[in-house]
Amino acid sequence: MEDFKSIISKNKGKVSLKDFKDYKVIGKGNDGSVFQLTPDRCVKVFGNEETKKLEMHAMQKGQSSSIIPRLYEHGPNYIVMEYVKGISLPQYLKKEKQLPEEIVEKILALFVEMKRIGFERIDTEVRHILFNEAMEIKVIDLKRAFGSVRTTPTKFIKGIKKKGYGNEFMYHVKNLNPPLYKAWKDSID
Incomplete structure (x- = not known):
C-alpha cells in the first residue's frame, strides 16, 4: 500500500x-x-x-x-x-463441469440481495459473479446498478445459456422457486 x-x-x-x-x-x-x-x-x-x-x-x-x-x-x-480471493462463476463451471443447486441457490440469493440494497438493475454478467475461498458469493462491476430498471436478470440468463448451463440453471430455479421459474422461463428461450 x-x-x-x-x-x-x-x-x-x-x-x-x-x-x-x-x-x-x-x-x-x-x-x-x-x-x-x-x-x-x-x-x-x-x-x-x-x-x-x-x-x-x-x-x-x-x-x-x-x-x-x-x-x-x-x-x-x-x-x-x-480483493476477492477465489474464482469467478465461469472458472467454477469450467473446473466443475456442472452447476449444482447450491450454487444456483446462492445466485438467486444474490439477486434478492441486489433488490434489498436498492439496486434498480437486478442483473449482472456471468463473469461478474465471484466466489471467495469460503464459496461466499460476491458481485463486481456495478456501474449499471442504477439508471436502468431491470427486474429480470436477462443478461445473466443469456450468459449462463451461452456457457451451456441454461437448462441446468432453470431446472434448479424451478425446484427452488417455482414462481420465479415461471416468470423467467421465457428469458431462456
Missing part, C-alpha cells in the same frame, strides 16, 4: 495505467483495469471519471451487504476495494 500512496501523492490524487506496470493485472475491461495492491486489496483504474462515479455510488450503497466487496478508498479515477 505504501507504493500506492506514493503514486497518488506523485500524481496529485489521480493515477494512470502506466503507474501500475509492476503490479499484477487481475482484470481488464471496457471501463478500466484492476490491479492487485496487496493480498487483500485491489485498485480499479477507470478511463472515464463518470463511470467511476456510477460504480462508486453502487459500491457505497452496497457496503452493508456481504455480496459487495469492501470499499477502502477512492480518488478521481480509481477505487481501492477488497
Whole structure:
C-alpha cells in the first residue's frame, strides 16, 4: 500500500495505467483495469471519471451487504476495494463441469440481495459473479446498478445459456422457486 500512496501523492490524487506496470493485472475491461495492491486489496483504474462515479455510488450503497466487496478508498479515477480471493462463476463451471443447486441457490440469493440494497438493475454478467475461498458469493462491476430498471436478470440468463448451463440453471430455479421459474422461463428461450 505504501507504493500506492506514493503514486497518488506523485500524481496529485489521480493515477494512470502506466503507474501500475509492476503490479499484477487481475482484470481488464471496457471501463478500466484492476490491479492487485496487496493480498487483500485491489485498485480499479477507470478511463472515464463518470463511470467511476456510477460504480462508486453502487459500491457505497452496497457496503452493508456481504455480496459487495469492501470499499477502502477512492480518488478521481480509481477505487481501492477488497480483493476477492477465489474464482469467478465461469472458472467454477469450467473446473466443475456442472452447476449444482447450491450454487444456483446462492445466485438467486444474490439477486434478492441486489433488490434489498436498492439496486434498480437486478442483473449482472456471468463473469461478474465471484466466489471467495469460503464459496461466499460476491458481485463486481456495478456501474449499471442504477439508471436502468431491470427486474429480470436477462443478461445473466443469456450468459449462463451461452456457457451451456441454461437448462441446468432453470431446472434448479424451478425446484427452488417455482414462481420465479415461471416468470423467467421465457428469458431462456
